[in-house]
Amino acid sequence: MGVSLRDVAVLAGVSVKTVSNVVNGYAHVSAETRAKVEQALSQLAYRPNLSARNLRLGRTGVIALALPDLTAPYFAELSRFVIDAAAEHKWIVVIEQTDGILDRERRVLDGVRDHLVDGVILSPLAIGVEELAARTDAAALVLLGERIHDGPADHVAIDNVRAARDITDHLLALGRRRVAALGAQDNTASGTAPLRLAGYAAAMAAHGLPQRLAKVERFSRAEGAAAMSRLLAAPEPPDAVFCFNDLLALGAMRAILAAGLRVPEDIAVAGLDDIEDGRFSTPTLTTLAQDKAELARAAVRLLRRRFDEGPGRPPQEVTVGYRLEVRESTAGRVPARAAPSGPRH
Amino acid sequence: MGVSLRDVAVLAGVSVKTVSNVVNGYAHVSAETRAKVEQALSQLAYRPNLSARNLRLGRTGVIALALPDLTAPYFAELSRFVIDAAAEHKWIVVIEQTDGILDRERRVLDGVRDHLVDGVILSPLAIGVEELAARTDAAALVLLGERIHDGPADHVAIDNVRAARDITDHLLALGRRRVAALGAQDNTASGTAPLRLAGYAAAMAAHGLPQRLAKVERFSRAEGAAAMSRLLAAPEPPDAVFCFNDLLALGAMRAILAAGLRVPEDIAVAGLDDIEDGRFSTPTLTTLAQDKAELARAAVRLLRRRFDEGPGRPPQEVTVGYRLEVRESTAGRVPARAAPSGPRH
Structure with a gap:
């Protein structure tokens, strides 16, 4: 603690200005010099005085990312990308x-009002449009999802x-006709489910085929298995399933698979999100x-623009x-590579 | 905003004291009264003035949980449990x-020094014992892992x-003899890998069997697939694999499976962590x-005790x-249930 830029400069054998350039991420420093400075920074456990810089700007340098459920890999993967994008600033x-709990979503937004964070990226489940509109601090808010x-x-x-229509069309293009949609929800006023259902319904209607729906309460593996059962x-079971x-x-x-049926020969399966799990499952999972x-x-960019331009600019939609x-899981397996000899018994 | 306990009490038709009891989570309120109050709290969007209460205690009411990687399901699942345990306080x-980056681990610990958070639960990868010992604020720190x-x-x-010895013993008890360990790391000075390797090595040595090791740099699906290949x-490929x-x-x-071999008939596979993915894979995954x-x-309890008892008490180890x-993936599949008729084509 208490390490100054000067201490770092002495150890690295460069000027204070050069150390400052590295700390502030400016580009015009050679890779070699940068490496020397970074080693010195690390060796001395230097911590930039972020607070001072941000105080000057009237900011904390912290943003909040509020998500319903971190154990959903989609949100965990998204978090990593938000952290990376925010690091650039x-x-x-x-x-x-939030677990989609209204009070927790409100509390995250309060963080802006109370100057604990500069802005919020929120994937909302519970909070309503009216309440958001009524918040005077909504300027530093980006909605995701x-x-x-x-x-x-x-x-x-x-x-x-x-997106949902494209997936359903893919299943229909395989010649499947008893295509089910798995993931409809009863509270159809909100969430992604009604949008994905609408895309599925449009694709089925275009082929004059009836809808087959399996409802769930949450988007989880366990509910997917139960609905499929x-x-x-x-x-007359489906020959293809688009899962939301x-x-x-x-x-x-x-x-x-547990029922002794084959994927995709008996039933083709497609998902949506492209989480890593589906790239390593057997069969691997077709997805969007x-x-x-x-x-x-885009979320970080919008937040940045709000900081720069203030609340005057009208809300922006980015697709x-x-x-x-x-x-x-829809295209079938590629033939197995030749099995190495040996490990049978 | 600006909703008072009195506003809530009027709407719920109870006393201010009763509302206060509900807000503070005291037990002696009937379920019926509690429901009435909670509805009124929700309707008025009441937010307890946490800041005021915490200021009185000299606290923020916020703790930081610092983990290497949220996209690792183990850490995401652990986060959920920490959030639940912390909510009780x-x-x-x-x-x-942190991505195991030294500077980020330091920054999280700075949050205690700067009174941004009351305490830290840290799963450390980079920071060393000496540096931790040198920190005067280490009192409000619990290490996890x-x-x-x-x-x-x-x-x-x-x-x-x-734990690693138990898993290896399980594979040996199945009659497997060419048991490999997948997950050893070259920087064997730190992390869980050397501990898990030691358990495996002890089990193999007890049976007079040679070790078979596949090293990785990170604990990821992609590295598991590459090391297995x-x-x-x-x-002489293994007939069983303990993955770290x-x-x-x-x-x-x-x-x-992609090589055309069977699990567990050709090669039994066991993991460690019990993440949800392994309960829905085919075959399902044996794990610890x-x-x-x-x-x-336990982590939350230790932090709580530090808050109550201060830095004087010697560090505690909880197993x-x-x-x-x-x-x-080790015991074999249960016979498939009778397949429903219909979906072949």
Whole structure:
């Protein structure tokens, strides 16, 4: 503690100005010099006086990222991208898990009012448009995800209706006709589920096919498995299932395989989110990959613009791209590589 | 905003004292009254003035949880338990991802010094014992996991050596003899890897069997798959693999199945952590379940005791229990349930 830029400069054998350039992330420092300075910074355990700099700007240098559930890999992966994007502005990200509880979402927003954080990126489940609009501090808020469109704050998301339609079209293009949607929810007023359902419904209607729905309360593996078991018990089970996220799809695959059926030969399965789990499952999971890095970058960019331009600018909607990742759970497995000899017994 | 206890009391038709009892979580309120008050609290969007209460105590009411990687499901699941345990003390948890970067671990600890948070639960990767000992604010620090034993701060973990030996013994008890350990690391001075390796080595030595090691740099699915592919390419591949965590094991299973081999008939696979993924994979994953809820509760309990008793008390070591979860990846699959008719084509 109490290490100064001068101490670092002496140890690294460079000027104080050079140390300052490295600490502030300026580009015009040679890689060699930068390495020397960074080693000295590390050796002396130098900590930049962020507080002083931010006080000058009237800021804390901290933003809050509020997500419903960190144990959902989608949100955990998104967190990493937000941390990376915020680091480019030298912002620290503190993460709060709301569990979609209204009071916790409110508390995160209070952090802006109380100057504990400069801004909030919120994936809202419970809080309503009216309450958000009534908040005088909403200027430093970016909404992430599907809950609230055309609301009182900046908003980043993918086009969920089109995404869901693309996935359903992929299953139909395989020749499947008894395509089920797994993930509809009863509180259809909110969340991504109604949007994904609408995309599925449009694709089925375009082919004159009836809908088959399996409802869930939460997007989890366990609910995916349970809902799939109900579909399997129906008089005419589906030959393909579009699950509204990858966790549901991984649960559904487990139920199908445990019932002695094959994926995709008997039932093709597709998810949405492209979480890492689905790249290592057997079969690997066909999914729709939202550009999570760009979602995070766009959210941070919008927050940055709010800081710079203030609350006057009207709320902005940013729609981020996606791509269909066709894998074994719909396309079938590639032939196994030649098995190495030996390990049988 | 500006809602008072009196406003809530009027709406709920109870006394201010009763509202206060509910807000402060005291037990002696009937369920019916509590429900009435909670509805009024919610309707008026009442927020307890935590700051005032904490200021009185000289506290922020916020603790930091600093973890290397939130995209590792083990840490995400652990976070949820810490949030739950902290909620019992009405503490808010902010989560910081360190990526094992020394400077970020230091910054989290600075939060205590700067009174931004009351205490820190840290899963350390980079910071050393000496530096921790030198920190005057280490009193409000609990270490979680294996990096630092008998150090200068309270510490919670499982007995990793014994746990690893139990898993290896399970594989040996199945009659497997070419048991490999997947997850050893080259920087063997730190981390859980050397402890888990020691447990494996002890079990193999007790049976007079040679070690088979596959090293990794990180505990990830991708590295598990790559390391397993190297083991499969060896002249005499293993007939069982103990992977040092579940992510490695899920990656290893993928590599085995993609090579056209069977789990567990050709190669039995076991992990460690009991993350949810392994309960829904096919085959399901045998693992060692650390009592994550108790790890979290113990960490919060130790922090609480530090707040109450101050830095005088010597550092405490708490060892938390675990249990072996034997599943399909070592025990084989249960026969498939009768397949429902219909979905073939």
